[in-house]
Structure formats: C-alpha cells, structure tokens
Amino acid sequence: MAAEADIGEGASAKKGVPKLFIIIGAAALVVVLGGAGLFFFLSKGTAEAEHAAGEHGAVIEAPHSFIFNLPPMIINLNKDGEGDAVMKLTVALEVADEAMMTEIQPRLAKVVDAFQVYLRELRRSDLEGSAGIYRLKEELLRRVNVSIYPSRVESVLFKEILVQ
Structure with missing residues (x-):
C-alpha cells in the first residue's frame, strides 16, 4: 500500500x-x-x-496676425490709502489682417479715450498679481472692441506696464 x-x-x-x-x-x-x-x-x-x-x-x-502699436500712455491712478500712483502703459493690438489696421487708424482717438477713462478709475491694488493684470487685459480688449465696432481686435498685448 x-x-x-x-x-x-x-x-x-x-x-x-x-x-x-x-x-x-x-x-x-x-x-x-x-x-x-x-x-x-x-x-x-x-x-x-x-x-x-x-x-x-x-x-x-497658423494664420498670420498683425500688430498695431498704440502710443505709450501715462495715467494717474485713482487715489487709495497709499497716496498718488502713476502707471505707464504701452499696448499693442493684435488684428487678423492689414485691412483691420487701416480701419483702426481713424478710430484711434476713441480707443485711447476709452482706455484713459477706464484706467483713471483704477487703484494700485486693482493691478496687483497676475489676476489683476489679466482683468486689465480683458477689460481693455472689451473696450477696444466696443470702440471700433464692427471691426474686431483679436487680443491686447502688453509691451510695458509700470506702476509707481
């Protein structure tokens, strides 16, 4: 077994x-x-x-875009508790074609006026951080498109931002 x-x-x-x-x-x-x-x-x-x-x-x-340079602007910002503040801003507008650049040229005074009115109401604290700059960029884009309607700008490009 x-x-x-x-x-x-x-x-x-x-x-x-x-x-x-x-x-x-x-x-x-x-x-x-x-x-x-x-x-x-x-x-x-x-x-x-x-x-x-x-x-x-x-x-x-990618489709080509054209850059339209605006003159530099120096703006007195709205007073807050910190005292006087001045901003120097140089902006370029990105447009789709050259024809759009010729359409913007006669309306340039309206664009600069819309920017100046808005920028004079800003405070130094409104421009702090990347979120503040992004809001500024979006607001300027909205205002330029309202000023040159029916034409349209693709984006606002900051060349220089200086706040003192």
Whole structure:
C-alpha cells in the first residue's frame, strides 16, 4: 500500500505541472494582448496627426496676425490709502489682417479715450498679481472692441506696464 501511495503522489505531481503552464501561458497572453491594445490605442492619435499634416509631412501654418502699436500712455491712478500712483502703459493690438489696421487708424482717438477713462478709475491694488493684470487685459480688449465696432481686435498685448 505504501507503494500505491507513492505512485498516486507522483501522478498528481505530473498533472499539476501542466496546470501551472496553462495558468502562466494565459496570464502572458492577457499581458501581451493588453499591451498590443494599448499600443494601438495610443498610436491612433499620432497616425491621425500625421495624416492631417499631409503625405509629405507638410507643416500646417497658423494664420498670420498683425500688430498695431498704440502710443505709450501715462495715467494717474485713482487715489487709495497709499497716496498718488502713476502707471505707464504701452499696448499693442493684435488684428487678423492689414485691412483691420487701416480701419483702426481713424478710430484711434476713441480707443485711447476709452482706455484713459477706464484706467483713471483704477487703484494700485486693482493691478496687483497676475489676476489683476489679466482683468486689465480683458477689460481693455472689451473696450477696444466696443470702440471700433464692427471691426474686431483679436487680443491686447502688453509691451510695458509700470506702476509707481
């Protein structure tokens, strides 16, 4: 009987080895298929970008914009508890085409007036931090677009901001 027990253990050990190979093979297959799927999923976006660039790899150019420089402005800011404050501001306007530059030229006095009226009401504390400068930029863009309507300016670019 002891011999039969040894034979039984040897037979079960032989059956256990193929199960181990099947489990390892299945796990490896899942990893390989998952990696292949991830590769195709991530490379799909780059293939579309290459196709959009053209067959010969041509670069798509961004539309050109033109810069219209305004004269520098020196503004007395509204008084707050800190005393007198002066701001020197140099601004450029980004427009879509050259025709827009010729449309802005006769309306330049209206643009500068709209800027001066708004800027004189600002306090030094209104211009602190990047959020204050961003609000200033957005407000100037809104005012210039109202002044030159129906024409439109794409963005306001700060060349110089000095607050003393």
